[in-house]
Amino acid sequence: xxxxxxxxxxxxxxxxxxxxxxxxxxxxxxxxxxxxxxxxxxxxxxxxxxxxxxxxxxxxxxxxxxxxxxxxxxxxxxxxxxxxxxxxxxxxxxxxxxxxxxxxxxxxxxxxxxxxxxxxxxxxxxxxxxxxxxxxxxxxxxxxxxxxxxxxxxxxxxxxxxxxxxxxxxxxxxxxxxxxxxxxxxxxxxxxxxxxxxxxxxxxxxxxxxxxxxxxxxxxxxxxxxxxxxxxxxxxxxxxxxxxxxxxxxxxxxxxxxxxxxxxxxxxxxxxxxxxxxxxxxxxxxxxxxxxx
Amino acid sequence: xxxxxxxxxxxxxxxxxxxxxxxxxxxxxxxxxxxxxxxxxxxxxxxxxxxxxxxxxxxxxxxxxxxxxxxxxxxxxxxxxxxxxxxxxxxxxxxxxxxxxxxxxxxxxxxxxxxxxxxxxxxxxxxxxxxxxxxxxxxxxxxxxxxxxxxxxxxxxxxxxxxxxxxxxxxxxxxxxxxxxxxxxxxxxxxxxxxxxxxxxxxxxxxxxxxxxxxxxxxxxxxxxxxxxxxxxxxxxxxxxxxxxxxxxxxxxxxxxxxxxxxxxxxxxxxxxxxxxxxxxxxxxxxxxxxxxxxxxxxxxxxxxxxxxxxxxxxxxxxxxxxxxxxxxxxxxxxxxxxxxxxxxxxxxxxxxxxxxxxxxxxxxxxxxxxxxxxxxxxxxxxxxxxxxxxxxxxxxxxxxxxxxxxxxxxxxxxxxxxxxxxxxxxxxxxxxxxxxxxxxxxxxxxxxxxxxxxxxxxxxxxxxxxxxxxxxxxxxxxxxxxxxxxxxxxxxxxxxxxxxxxxxxxxxxxxxxxxxxxxxxxxxxxxxxxxxxxxxxxxxxxxxxxxxxxxxxxxxxxxxxxxxxxxxxxxxxxxxxxxxxxxxxxxxxxxxxxxxxxxxxxxxxxxxxxxxxxxxxxxxxxxxxxxxxxxxxxxxxxxxxxxxxxxxxxxxxxxxxxxxxxxxxxxx
Numbered sequence: 012x013x014x015x016x017x018x019x020x021x022x023x024x025x026x027x028x029x030x031x032x033x034x035x036x037x038x039x040x041x042x043x044x045x046x047x048x049x050x051x052x053x054x055x056x057x058x059x060x061x062x063x064x065x066x067x068x069x070x071x072x073x074x075x076x077x078x079x080x081x082x083x084x085x086x087x088x089x090x091x092x093x094x095x096x097x098x099x100x101x102x103x104x105x106x107x108x109x110x111x112x113x114x115x116x117x118x119x120x121x122x123x124x125x126x127x128x129x130x131x132x133x134x135x136x137x138x139x140x141x142x143x144x145x146x147x148x149x150x151x152x153x154x155x156x157x158x159x160x161x162x163x164x165x166x167x168x169x170x171x172x173x174x175x176x177x178x179x180x181x182x183x184x185x186x187x188x189x190x191x192x193x194x195x196x197x198x199x200x201x202x203x204x205x206x207x208x209x210x211x212x213x214x215x216x217x218x219x220x221x222x223x224x225x226x227x228x229x230x231x232x233x234x235x236x237x238x239x240x241x242x243x244x245x246x247x248x249x250x251x252x253x254x255x256x257x258x259x260x261x262x263x264x265x266x267x268x269x270x271x272x273x274x275x276x277x278x279x280x281x282x283x284x285x286x287x288x289x290x291x292x293x294x295x296x297x298x299x300x301x302x303x304x
Numbered sequence: 305x306x307x308x309x310x311x312x313x314x315x316x317x318x319x320x321x322x323x324x325x326x327x328x329x330x331x332x333x334x335x336x337x338x339x340x341x342x343x344x345x346x347x348x349x350x351x352x353x354x355x356x357x358x359x360x361x362x363x364x365x366x367x368x369x370x371x372x373x374x375x376x377x378x379x380x381x382x383x384x385x386x387x388x389x390x391x392x393x394x395x396x397x398x399x400x401x402x403x404x405x406x407x408x409x410x411x412x413x414x415x416x417x418x419x420x421x422x423x424x425x426x427x428x429x430x431x432x433x434x435x436x437x438x439x440x441x442x443x444x445x446x447x448x449x450x451x452x453x454x455x456x457x458x459x460x461x462x463x464x465x466x467x468x469x470x471x472x473x474x475x476x477x478x479x480x481x482x483x484x485x486x487x488x489x490x491x492x493x494x495x496x497x498x499x500x501x502x503x504x505x506x507x508x509x510x511x512x513x514x515x516x517x518x519x520x521x522x523x524x525x526x527x528x529x530x531x532x533x534x535x536x537x538x539x540x541x542x543x544x545x546x547x548x549x550x551x552x553x554x555x556x557x558x559x560x561x562x563x564x565x566x567x568x569x570x571x572x573x574x575x576x577x578x579x580x581x582x583x584x585x586x587x588x589x590x591x592x593x594x595x596x597x598x599x600x601x602x603x604x605x606x607x608x609x610x611x612x613x614x615x616x617x618x619x620x621x622x623x624x625x626x627x628x629x630x631x632x633x634x635x636x637x638x639x640x641x642x643x644x645x646x647x648x649x650x651x652x653x654x655x656x657x658x659x660x661x662x663x664x665x666x667x668x669x670x671x672x673x674x675x676x677x678x679x680x681x682x683x684x685x686x687x688x689x690x691x692x693x694x695x696x697x698x699x700x701x702x703x704x705x706x707x708x709x710x711x712x713x714x715x716x717x718x719x720x721x722x723x724x725x726x727x728x729x730x731x732x733x734x735x736x737x738x739x740x741x742x743x744x745x746x747x748x749x750x751x752x753x754x755x756x757x758x759x760x761x762x763x764x765x766x767x768x769x770x771x772x773x774x775x776x777x778x779x780x781x782x783x784x785x786x787x788x789x790x791x792x793x794x795x796x797x798x799x800x801x802x803x804x805x806x807x808x809x810x811x812x813x814x815x816x817x818x819x820x821x822x823x824x825x826x827x828x829x830x831x832x833x834x835x836x837x838x839x840x841x842x843x844x845x846x847x848x849x850x851x852x853x854x855x856x857x858x859x860x861x862x863x864x865x866x867x868x869x870x871x872x873x874x875x876x877x878x879x880x881x882x883x884x885x886x887x888x889x890x891x892x893x894x895x896x897x898x899x900x901x902x903x904x905x906x907x908x909x910x911x912x913x914x915x916x917x918x919x920x921x922x923x924x925x926x927x928x929x930x931x932x933x934x935x936x937x938x939x940x941x942x943x944x945x946x947x948x949x950x951x952x953x954x955x956x957x958x959x960x961x962x963x964x965x966x967x968x969x970x971x972x973x
Contacts, residue, residue, distance in 0.1 A: 067335075071316040084318040086331060087338040090370065092315030127315060131343050132730040164741065172732065231736040234777050236949070236961045 057095070058123045058304055059147045063138045063177055064155035065169050066130035069204040072283045073155060074127040076293060082283055088129040091137045097122045101294075102301040121304050123150070135173070142180050151198040151303045152177065153296070158203040158280065159211040161220055171224035174201070175232070178269060178276075179256050185272040186253060196273025198303045202296055203278060207286030214280035218266070221278075226264035229256050306383065307359065308376040309422070310334060311397060314342075315370070320418055329359075334374055337361050342372075344730065344944060345695065352387075355379060364390040366398050368702050373397075385429045392425055661705050663714075668697055671715050682971050683934030685891045688941035695722050716972060723968045726937060729946030733920060735880075736777060742879065743849045750782070750838040752851045754831070754876060755922070756869065757884035758896055759857030762924040762951060764793070766884050767854050768800040770949070772956035775804060775814035779849040784834040785820040786827040786872075787856040794820045797854060804956070817848075827855060827868070831876035853878065860899035869903040873912065880919040881912075882948065885939055887929045894942040897921070901943045920948035927952045931970040936962070 022029055062070040071085040071092070078094035098104055098120040124147075128138035142149070154174055160166035181197055203217040212220065233255060257268035266276035279299060281292040308329050310321040316338075323329060337354050341363075354361040363374045373394050375386050397418075661667070672693045679689040696718045705714045742751040753770070757763045764787075771781050783801055787793035801818040808814050819834040831853050838848040853876060858865035873881065883900045885893055901917035911917045921939050929935075936947050950960045 066339075075317060084321065084331065085316045086312055086318065087335045087343070088316030089314045089338060089342050092313070092317070129316075131339060132732070133343055133725050133728045136724060136728070168734075168737065169731065172734070227737065227740075228734070231734055231740070235734065235736055236773060236959055 056148050058121075058150040060123060060125050060151045060153055060300065060303075061138065061141050061149065062125060062127045062153050062155060063173075064130050064153075064202075065157070065160075065166075065173055066132075067160075068130060068155040068157045069283045070127050070130060070155045073153070073202070073204070073293075073296075074125055076283055076291065077125050082285075082291070087131060088127065089131075089134065091129065091141070092127045094125050094127070095122060096125050098301055098304070099297060102297040104301045104304045123300070123304060130173075135176075138177070139180055142177065143184065149197055151200060151300070152181075153200045153202050155202045155204050156217065156221075157205050157211075158214075158217050159205050159208040161212055161217060162210060167220060167224050168228075171221055171228050174221065175225050175228045175256060178274065179254070181274050182256060182269070182272045183253065185274070196275065198299075199269075199274055199276045200296065200299050201276065201278040203280040205282055205284070206280045206292060207282040207284070214278050217280070218278040222264050222266060225256070226262070229264055305381060306375060306377050306386070306389075306426070308374075309389075309393070310374045310376075311393070312372050312374070313370050314372060319371070320422075322419070322422060329376060333357070333359060333361065333376060337363065337374065338372075343725075345691070345726070362386050362390060364394050366394055367698065369398055371397070389426065389429050392429065393422065396421060396425065661711070663700050663703055663705065663711065665697075665701065667711060668700060668715070671712050672697060675715055675719060679934065679937075679971070681932075683887075683890055683929065683932040683938075684971075685894045685934070685938035685941070687894060688934075688938045691941060692719065692722050692726070692937075720968050720972055723937065723971055724964055726940055727947070727962070727964045727967055729948075733946070733948050735948075738879070739774075739779065739850060743847075748847075750835070750848045750851050751880075752835055752853065752876060752878040753880045753882065754786075754853040754855060754873070754878040755882050755884060756855050756900055756918075757857060758860055761857070761884045761886040761889075763857060763884050764796055764800065764854055766882075766922050766924055766949070766951055766959070767852050768797075768804060769951065769956055769959040771800070771804055771816060771852055772807070773959055774850050774852075775808045775816060776811075778814045780815045780847065781817070782834065782838045782848040782851045783816060783818050784831060784851060784853040785818065786831045786834075786853050786876075788821070788823050788825045788827055788830060789856040791823075793854075793856070794823065807956070828872040828875040831872060835876055860896045866899060866903050869900075870905050873904045874906065881917075882920050882922050883918050883945075884922045884924055885935060886925045887923050887933060887935045888925055889935060891938070893935045893938045897939040897942045897945070901945060916943070916945055918943070918945050920946055922949040922951065923947055924951035926950045927958075931973050933967055933970050936967055937971070 022033075062074060064070050066087060071088050072082045074092065074094055075081070075083045075085065077096040080099075100120060102120075103110075104121045126141055128141060129135075141147075142152070154177065156170045157166065161170060178199070181199070185196070201217070201221070203212070203214045205211050206213070257264050258271070261268065266278075269276055277299065279295045281294075281296055283291060283293065285291050305324070307325050308321065308323040311319045312321075312334070313319060333356055336356055341354055352363055354363070358379055359376050360379045361374055361376050363372055365372050371394075373390050375390055377383050377386065675696070676689045676693050679692060680686055684692075696715060699718050699722070700714060703714075705711060739751045742749065755763050755767050755770075767783065771783060774781050783797055785794040785797045787797075797820070798818055801816055804816045808816060819830075819837060821830050821833065834853065835851055838851045855869075855872065856865075858869075860866065881904055883897065885896060889896070897918075902911070904912045904917040906912050921936075923933075923936055923939070926933060939945070940947060947962045950962055952958045952960050
């Protein structure tokens with residue numbers, strides 16, 4: 012106890028050492044505090060785009076194209092994969108919207124993350140968890156479909172069911188947001204891939220076919236059996252209306268109905284793999300990414 | 305012969321590949337390997353081997369680097385060294401090129417550098433394993449043909465194969481050795497002139513000749529044919545051919561002097577030699593081959609392989625040869641050293657709570673055993689529990705636990721993932737949609753659903769629940785009493801139909817009717833008649849949309865009763881066959897599911913529904929078991945067929961679809 016009193020006396024004494032220590036503490040503390048807080052806020056999280064779609068649509072190929080500028084051969088994915096990509100010089104990011112064409116001052120092309128998810132039926136929970144994950148700033152979803160596959164009934168149904176599921180998750184994310192502000196809207200690009208294939212459907216027809224099919228899916232889903240999870244606490248507020256995608260009760264489904272929930276859907280065609288002339292058509296997809304950054 | 309070798313990440317990106325076939329093999333081979341083995345985890349007979357079409361795929365994985373190594377070869381040939389090759393390539397690759405799995409950069413590789421290493425590895429292994437492959441191990445095969453006593457100049461002016469071409473490539477020309485062997489067969493009257501067979505590349509005649517040889521000799525000839533190096537086929541000038549042929553004949557003559565069966569050989573002038581003779585000849589050639597190869601390999605190696613790479617490959621091969629002994633040794637060391645270094649144990653315990661611990665087999669063993677007991681307590685069959693545990697173990701082995709996560713928690717999350725994966729169907733079943741698409745359009749016909757199962761599991765009850773569900777959706781339903789065996793079965797259905805009729809009238813929804821032909825008739829015929837009756841007026845307003853067929857309950861191990869299911873499914877040809885299993889049954893559910901699934905064979909002898917048999921399970925009496933819903937997992941584990949409906953109560957409305965998250969939650973409680 013005596014030690015403590017002695018020490019206290021020293022701190023209040025007008026000795027030079029006590030003054031120096033006090034000065035050091037009072038000057039350094041704010042600096043340390045600032046640097047600590049500054050580091051806490053961290054580097055700005057890069058925007059994330061998620062690649063979703065049925066198996067074999069070309070998601071991983073698109074990922075390699077976005078990340079490396081060239082495609083590599085791919086197989087069925089088993090795990091998700093994130094890659095860091097940079098917008099090519101030819102594409103203008105939305106933040107460069109007001110920049111003059113003649114402005115030649117240095118500009119850095121923005122970077123972003125692309126998350127590739129497996130499309131196999133058993134592994135779709137990866138994609139769904141990526142959508143509900145709030146830690147990552149989700150900017151957009153690229154729903155890749157094989158536009159040649161859509162001409163068959165089975166392929167169309169699979170693509171529409173998966174898209175229905177994804178859009179419903181996004182809609183719930185918007186309507187059931189806990190905060191008043193709600194999460195930011197998400198842009199959805201339906202990338203009609205494999206336009207180079209002879210039997211592929213053009214983007215416009217892909218859009219109408221998907222819309223028609225999704226109206227049917229929506230109808231049968233609403234009439235179908237309840238699942239066994241019903242009545243559990245986290246699903247308590249779910250009624251029929253919240254499980255209905257788009258405008259409630261509407262007979263036809265259009266992607267425009269999703270805008271109410273901050274989901275902008277656009278359908279753009281292209282091909283990841285080079286066609287017979289050795290060309291990949293992805294400029295429009297890049298432009299979409301640039302618009303949504 | 306090896307067809308292809310690929311290194312790919314688990315995220316599906318091919319890091320490096322080599323295809324010997326031209327054009328490259330279709331990617332569907334590896335895709336189906338991934339979906340069948342890695343994702344759906346269908347059991348194969350041998351681990352790390354997968355057969356598809358006429359190919360055999362062998363694989364190995366590097367879990368922490370997230371890599372899969374796949375080798376493909378035709379199933380006609382058996383390559384014993386492929387396992388070794390996989391292990392060696394994995395070791396080489398992981399050591400030098402692999403980066404951590406979670407890096408933000410996509411994997412990239414200096415392909416050319418790895419090409420060289422791979423070629424060297426293949427060459428090394430291939431020559432080292434099978435004696436018959438020794439006959440022509442390398443691209444400098446021609447130099448080996450010259451006896452060592454002859455001038456070394458022949459070997460020297462061989463162009464060093466700077467671009468190593470795989471020896472598996474099918475050469476255009478038969479090897480000189482083959483040619484000389486053939487020549488020996490034709491007679492040893494020492495004609496130094498090369499036969500046309502020897503110099504003409506790849507003529508069918510040489511094939512014809514080989515076809516006449518004995519089986520062994522033919523095998524060897526084929527091997528040689530497939531394996532002859534490019535150098536030997538590349539500079540096959542007539543002069544060279546003559547030279548080698550001449551030298552070989554010389555060597556042959558020497559052998560003749562030492563040998564004993566000289567007269568016998570002399571007599572054999574035609575190709576239709578007695579098998580014994582040809583065999584003897586082949587054997588002698590074999591001995592010679594090995595000798596030559598030994599000498600040749602001493603000079604041949606190192607010319608084309610970089611020196612350090614060579615040494616490294618040696619080391620890798622040596623280590624891969626004793627993979628079992630080394631880890632065992634270290635494990636023993638660890639155990640004995642535990643007492644001495646108590647501190648490591650304490651840090652281990654600490655890490656168990658804080659996280660960041662690298663999981664070993666010993667770490668996982670205890671918690672996994674607990675987890676297995678827990679699963680069995682939830683009514684999961686032991687076989688299924690074992691499979692889940694082993695899948696968790698392979699998932700977690702050599703992984704590091706996340707910070708502030710204990711081993712138990714890590715295992716729980718991993719197990720939840722494994723359960724989700726096993727229960728989630730590959731393609732979801734939307735019954736209403738498939739019915740609608742079936743009954744509309746130009747080829748409209750009623751949709752036929754049939755229900756099978758063991759006695760007393762609730763087939764008729766679930767059938768009427770489905771009928772109620774369909775009635776709610778305004779379908780016209782025909783219920784067929786195909787249980788012509790048990791007394792009261794038809795009456796039971798009639799009561800259900802009467803109730804449902806009054807229900808549907810009250811709510812003004814669909815229409816239901818019973819089709820019955822009494823007792824004692826053949827169930828298959830009744831079902832067929834019912835389908836014909838329902839399709840009779842398919843286009844009119846009075847059509848039936850759905851035909852629901854109830855069948856007699858049968859014990860799954862009674863072959864006589866079970867075999868009648870095959871005839872039933874062929875005659876009635878149902879769109880969907882559901883099997884009802886009760887949640888109360890324990891381990892037996894596995895056998896039930898398997899036996900029922902294998903009976904549904906179509907007329908071509910193939911299992912219906914793409915070789916699966918059934919379309920789905922209905923698990924009844926789920927309300928009676930609380931959270932012990934392990935039967936779901938057992939049945940899906942046994943067959944890979946998804947659970948589509950759950951019976952959760954006594955009323956018509958108590959039918960539910962399966963919510964995977966709900967089931968997993970109950971099982972992990």
